[in-house]
Every structure is written in structure tokens, then in C-alpha cells.
Amino acid sequence: MEGRDSGRAAEDGAGQDVGGTVADVGEFGLIREVTGRQQQPVGTVVGPGDDAAVVSAPDGRVVISTDMLVQGVHFRLDWSSPEQVGHKAAAVNLADIAAMGATPTSLVVGFGCPADTDAAVATGISDGLTAEAARVGAGVVGGDVVRSDQLVVSVTAIGDLGGRAPVTRSGARPGHIVAVCGKLGWAAAGLAVLGRGFRSPVGVVNAQRAPEPPYTAGLAAADAGATAMIDISDGLLADLSHLAEESGVGIDITSESLEVDRKLVDVAGALGADPMRWVLTGGEDHALVATFPSFVDLPQGWRQIGTVLMPDTGVTVDGKPYDGDIGWEHWR
Amino acid sequence: MEGRDSGRAAEDGAGQDVGGTVADVGEFGLIREVTGRQQQPVGTVVGPGDDAAVVSAPDGRVVISTDMLVQGVHFRLDWSSPEQVGHKAAAVNLADIAAMGATPTSLVVGFGCPADTDAAVATGISDGLTAEAARVGAGVVGGDVVRSDQLVVSVTAIGDLGGRAPVTRSGARPGHIVAVCGKLGWAAAGLAVLGRGFRSPVGVVNAQRAPEPPYTAGLAAADAGATAMIDISDGLLADLSHLAEESGVGIDITSESLEVDRKLVDVAGALGADPMRWVLTGGEDHALVATFPSFVDLPQGWRQIGTVLMPDTGVTVDGKPYDGDIGWEHWR
Numbered sequence: 001m002e003g004r005d006s007g008r009a010a011e012d013g014a015g016q017d018v019g020g021t022v023a024d025v026g027e028f029g030l031i032r033e034v035t036g037r038q039q040q041p042v043g044t045v046v047g048p049g050d051d052a053a054v055v056s057a058p059d060g061r062v063v064i065s066t067d068m069l070v071q072g073v074h075f076r077l078d079w080s081s082p083e084q085v086g087h088k089a090a091a092v093n094l095a096d097i098a099a100m101g102a103t104p105t106s107l108v109v110g111f112g113c114p115a116d117t118d119a120a121v122a123t124g125i126s127d128g129l130t131a132e133a134a135r136v137g138a139g140v141v142g143g144d145v146v147r148s149d150q151l152v153v154s155v156t157a158i159g160d161l162g163g164r165a166p167v168t169r170s171g172a173r174p175g176h177i178v179a180v181c182g183k184l185g186w187a188a189a190g191l192a193v194l195g196r197g198f199r200s201p202v203g204v205v206n207a208q209r210a211p212e213p214p215y216t217a218g219l220a221a222a223d224a225g226a227t228a229m230i231d232i233s234d235g236l237l238a239d240l241s242h243l244a245e246e247s248g249v250g251i252d253i254t255s256e257s258l259e260v261d262r263k264l265v266d267v268a269g270a271l272g273a274d275p276m277r278w279v280l281t282g283g284e285d286h287a288l289v290a291t292f293p294s295f296v297d298l299p300q301g302w303r304q305i306g307t308v309l310m311p312d313t314g315v316t317v318d319g320k321p322y323d324g325d326i327g328w329e330h331w332r
Numbered sequence: 333m334e335g336r337d338s339g340r341a342a343e344d345g346a347g348q349d350v351g352g353t354v355a356d357v358g359e360f361g362l363i364r365e366v367t368g369r370q371q372q373p374v375g376t377v378v379g380p381g382d383d384a385a386v387v388s389a390p391d392g393r394v395v396i397s398t399d400m401l402v403q404g405v406h407f408r409l410d411w412s413s414p415e416q417v418g419h420k421a422a423a424v425n426l427a428d429i430a431a432m433g434a435t436p437t438s439l440v441v442g443f444g445c446p447a448d449t450d451a452a453v454a455t456g457i458s459d460g461l462t463a464e465a466a467r468v469g470a471g472v473v474g475g476d477v478v479r480s481d482q483l484v485v486s487v488t489a490i491g492d493l494g495g496r497a498p499v500t501r502s503g504a505r506p507g508h509i510v511a512v513c514g515k516l517g518w519a520a521a522g523l524a525v526l527g528r529g530f531r532s533p534v535g536v537v538n539a540q541r542a543p544e545p546p547y548t549a550g551l552a553a554a555d556a557g558a559t560a561m562i563d564i565s566d567g568l569l570a571d572l573s574h575l576a577e578e579s580g581v582g583i584d585i586t587s588e589s590l591e592v593d594r595k596l597v598d599v600a601g602a603l604g605a606d607p608m609r610w611v612l613t614g615g616e617d618h619a620l621v622a623t624f625p626s627f628v629d630l631p632q633g634w635r636q637i638g639t640v641l642m643p644d645t646g647v648t649v650d651g652k653p654y655d656g657d658i659g660w661e662h663w664r
Contacts, residue, residue: 052397057389065384068442110400154486
């Protein structure tokens with residue numbers, strides 16, 4: 001189905017539930033169902049249903065990022081609704097585009113699941129993806145649905161720089177300041193809560209299920225002169241280590257500048273955990289951390305948490321190496 | 333690691349085998365290994381290793397397609413080498429870009445595998461991907477590696493239209509001719525051979541393992557005035573049905589215009605199969621089929637196989653509906 005047909009189909013079928021399994025609905029039936037629920041933004045020249053989509057790229061460059069989410073590794077359907085899984089699959093990719101100082105324009109989605117998967121799970125994931133993309137004006141312009149033993153959602157996001165230079169990980173220089181925008185440690189707290197079998201407090205649990213990255217803060221940081229930026233997917237210290245390595249600098253974080261929300265303190269108290277560990281090493285909130293020249297007025301929502309130092313000091317907290325694992329690595 | 337570093341790393345480590353499992357090498361070690369083996373084309377502004385890649389999009393529009401390959405569904409490692417799996421994962425996506433009349437510029441790759449997967453499998457798949465992309469001048473500019481129970485390779489390809497209008501599935505009109513470029517039925521024959529436990533003849537077996545779509549024929553067709561085009565992934569009749577439906581036309585194929593290669597006849601004879609069925613319904617060769625105005629001189633390699641008819645006749649062979657399943661659908 002082409003983009004021009006999507007609007008019409010959306011009027012006919014949007015939001016209705018589909019019954020049965022994906023095998024009952026069929027590959028092409030499922031594609032019709034999920035593409036029929038969407039409206040495409042004006043930048044979508046050719047939408048879902050052709051060999052490939054065509055999307056406007058006014059800057060003359062495109063920003064591209066891809067992330068794969070696997071059931072049991074990145075999400076659990078007994079912890080999250082299908083819509084939350086779709087939301088998360090979109091958010092982790094959109095945050096990467098934001099971290100380059102770009103605006104997301106479109107997503108494509110690879111979706112694998114067993115034949116006996118409820119069709120409503122597939123359409124729910126698609127609805128969550130589409131809704132989160134729409135929040136930033138991006139369309140889900142294409143995809144692929146296949147059979148697999150395990151549920152897999154693989155998203156690629158495309159973004160436009162609007163004439164800006166991309167903000168990479170390599171531009172931090174000694175003397176710059178380090179600032180963050182967005183939540184730290186909430187998703188890690190949520191994971192700890194869910195792991196103990198609880199479903200509340202809903203604030204931290206939903207932070208894990210459906211992160212809310214500060215998308216527009218990436219653009220604001222780029223416009224304010226950010227010299228390097230990264231989205232926090234593995235953990236603040238882990239991702240700052242990537243940035244420090246690429247920039248060839250050291251970074252020191254001041255722990256007292258890291259506000260630990262009352263909610264995290266309460267949850268940590270109930271679970272016997274250290275809330276500062278969640279803040280420093282918890283991933284999956286997809287906050288943005290960036291470096292700026294010291295004279296910059298930080299944009300709204302950004303707060304200074306540290307400074308860039310000379311090379312070879314690594315990433316330190318209050319001048320000392322952090323004691324413990326700094327973040328997530330697969331297969332370990 | 334950024335694009336500017338890739339060349340240096342490639343000199344240090346290209347083509348060397350890595351020992352152990354992906355868990356031994358680690359997520360970041362594997363990423364270093366596979367990105368270090370690549371050279372990036374000039375259009376890659378920011379290569380692998382940042383939150384997102386940045387790629388030149390000179391046309392002001394980009395073409396995007398995604399396909400997911402799952403072990404046991406789309407490939408088997410006892411049938412194909414890791415390099416062939418990577419080749420195939422690239423080819424199926426690059427063919428979709430070609431089928432729009434565009435030139436592939438870049439790929440991103442989502443890769444999931446169990447912790448005990450040989451690291452050489454992962455690097456072999458990456459090498460195959462990179463080599464096939466390089467054949468058309470495209471770079472592998474980014475990716476994601478995750479843990480999964482089943483080996484999954486999810487590729488997204490980006491292409492540039494070079495000022496051309498995209499050739500969609502919807503422009504065929506009655507009186508146009510139908511033409512094809514590339515192999516038909518070879519991959520299906522190869523699958524039949526592999527399924528019986530044989531590994532030869534190598535021509536048909538390799539067509540299944542590592543298809544060779546006629547990438548540049550898509551561009552030539554667009555320049556010659558193709559009115560609709562699709563790559564044959566599900567089977568000639570199945571994909572022509574998609575094209576006919578989107579264009580609102582009927583299509584008749586003339587079976588005697590379909591050359592059945594001697595090799596296919598021989599293999600079919602040995603297996604007691606019908607070679608014409610492979611030609612009409614076999615997918616995975618990723619030949620291109622397109623419609624053209626009847627006055628067009630077909631570009632090199634394209635051969636007429638049928639004509640476009642008035643709506644509602646469906647897709648027929650020698651004027652009659654085809655007797656049997658016309659192609660592949662997942663979960664069925």
C-alpha cells in the first residue's frame with residue numbers, strides 16, 4: 001500500500017482490534033492492518049507498501065541509527081504492554097537521532113515473531129511505535145515482518161540535521177563543562193522493582209517500560225553550541241566513557257550535582273539498593289549528556305554535572321575512579 | 333569509532349580471524365572488529381561508532397528499505413557460510429533500493445545472536461555484508477549487536493534517486509509491456525537441492541545462498557522510462573500480483589518467453605520437479621520485473637515476458653490463472 005492510500009485505510013480501520021494469531025491474519029493481512037492505522041507526515045514521498053519508502057531529506061545529509069530489541073533481553077511481555085514495547089523500540093532510536101542534534105523524520109521496522117503470536121501483540125507494538133514516532137513528527141514508512149522463534153523488533157530511524165553540523169562524541173575538550181538533560185536512574189529503579197515482582201511505583205516502572213527521552217533537548221544543545229553529545233543507553237558513566245574515549249579527554253562528575261529524586265531514594269530504601277548507583281550506572285532512560293564550552297548558557301532542562309579534563313584521567317566521580325561495574329554490555 | 337578512524341584500524345586488523353565466542357570477544361570488541369575491517373565511501377560523513385551515522389543525500393530525498401533474515405527461516409549455517417549469509421542480507425535490501433530506480437549509498441545492520449556463537453560467524457556475516465555493499469559503492473555505516481536466542485540479521489538500506497522519480501509499483505497501465513532482468517527459479521532450484529541434502533550443482537545452490545540481483549538494471553530501467561518495478565523476492569507471479577494490485581491492472585505472462593535454463597531443466601529432471609514452477613513461483617533470486625511503455629527499447633539484459641491488461645483480470649499465464657500456490661508468505 002502506498003502512502004497516498006494510508007489515510008483512507010486509516011479512516012476505515014484505525015484502532016480496531018484484530019483477532020487471532022499472526023498466522024490467522026497472515027503476513028500481508030498484518031502489513032495491511034498496521035499500515036492502515038497510520039497517517040504519514042508531509043515528508044513521506046512514498047510510504048509503506050512499495051519495495052522501499054522515499055522520504056524527504058532537505059538537509060542533503062541524513063542521520064541514521066538502528067537498534068534491535070529482543071524479547072526476554074530488552075523487554076518482557078509480562079512486564080510491558082505491546083504498546084509500551086513499541087514505544088520503547090521507537091524511543092531508543094529517536095534518542096540516538098536527537099543525540100546527533102538532528103530531528104527524526106522516519107522509522108522503518110523489522111518485526112519477527114512466532115506464528116502463534118497474538119495478532120494484537122503485533123498491532124499493539126506497531127501502534128506504540130507509530131504513536132511515539134508521531135510525537136516527534138516522524139512516520140513509520142516501511143518494514144518487514146518475518147517468522148522467528150523469539151519476538152524481535154528492529155528499528156532504524158532517519159533524521160534531518162536542518163543545516164546543523166552533527167554533534168558527535170569526539171568534540172569534547174578540556175575545560176568544557178558536562179551537562180545532562182533527562183532522567184537518570186529511573187529505568188534502572190524500574191527494572192529493580194519489576195525484577196522483585198512489583199508493578200509500582202508506576203513512575204519508575206513506566207520509565208523502564210516506555211522511556212521518555214528529551215528529544216528536543218538534543219536540538220537545543222546543538223543550537224547552544226554543544227561540542228559532543230551521547231544518549232545514555234548503557235549508563236551515565238559507561239556512555240561518558242565512550243564520549244571521553246572518542247574525544248581523547250578525561251571527565252570528572254560531581255556527585256552532589258546529581259539530583260537523586262525522592263522517588264528513587266524511596267524505592268532504593270524499600271529494596272535495600274543504592275540510588276546513586278542507579279543514577280551513575282543505570283541505562284535505558286535515554287537522557288542526553290553533552291559537553292559545552294564553559295561560557296555557554298545551558299538550554300532549558302540542561303544541568304551541569306561535571307567538567308572535561310585532560311586526557312588519560314578516564315571518567316571519575318568526585319575525582320576518583322568509580323567503584324563497580326559502570327554499565328551494560330551484551331553477552332557478559 | 334568514527335569513520336575517520338576506520339581506515340587506520342583496517343590496516344591494523346583487516347581480514348584477521350577472531351577466536352572464541354562473541355561473549356569472549358565482547359559486544360564492544362566485536363563492534364571494533366567489524367568496523368575496523370571496513371573502508372567508508374566518500375558519502376559517509378560520520379561512520380560507525382557514534383549515536384548515529386551521517387550520510388550524504390544529494391538528491392534531497394532518500395530511499396529506505398529494511399529486511400530481516402532469521403536463522404532457520406531465511407538461511408541455515410549448515411547450508412551457507414557466514415559470508416554468504418551476510419551477502420544475502422545485503423543483497424535482498426540492495427535489490428529493493430534498485431527496484432525503486434535508486435543507487436544504494438549505505439546500510440545499517442542489527443545483529444542478534446546467542447552468547448556462545450563463534451565470533452568468526454559474526455565477523456564472517458559482517459564481511460559478507462560489507463563486500464556486497466561495496467560492490468555497489470555503499471558503506472555499512474552503523475549497527476547494533478545484541479543477545480538473542482536465534483541468529484537474526486536485520487538490514488536497512490538507504491539509497492539516492494539522483495534526481496529521478498522513484499519507480500513505484502503503481503504506474504503500470506494497460507498496453508505497457510512486462511519485462512524482467514536477472515535469474516528466475518535458480519534460488520528455488522537451489523533450495524530444492526539443498527533440501528535433499530545435496531550441495532551441487534553449485535550454480536543453483538549458490539543462487540540460493542548468495543543471490544546476485546541485477547542492481548544496475550534498476551537504474552537503467554528507470555532511465556529507460558519504466559512505469560512500475562518490483563524486485564522478485566516472493567516469486568514472479570506473487571510479486572507481479574502486488575504490482576498489478578497497486579497499479580490497478582491485469583497482467584498476462586507468456587510462458588514461452590520465459591527461458592528455462594538448461595541447468596534448471598537438468599536439476600528438475602533429477603529431482604522430479606517442474607522447472608517452470610520454479611521460474612514462475614520461486615522467490616529469492618531478486619530479479620527485477622518492470623513495466624514499460626510499448627515503444628521503449630528495453631535496456632540491456634531486460635527481456636519482455638508479458639503485457640499489462642485491463643483491471644480485474646488478475647495475473648495470468650498464457651491467458652489462464654496459474655494453477656497452484658504463487659509464492660511465499662510467512663507464518664503459513
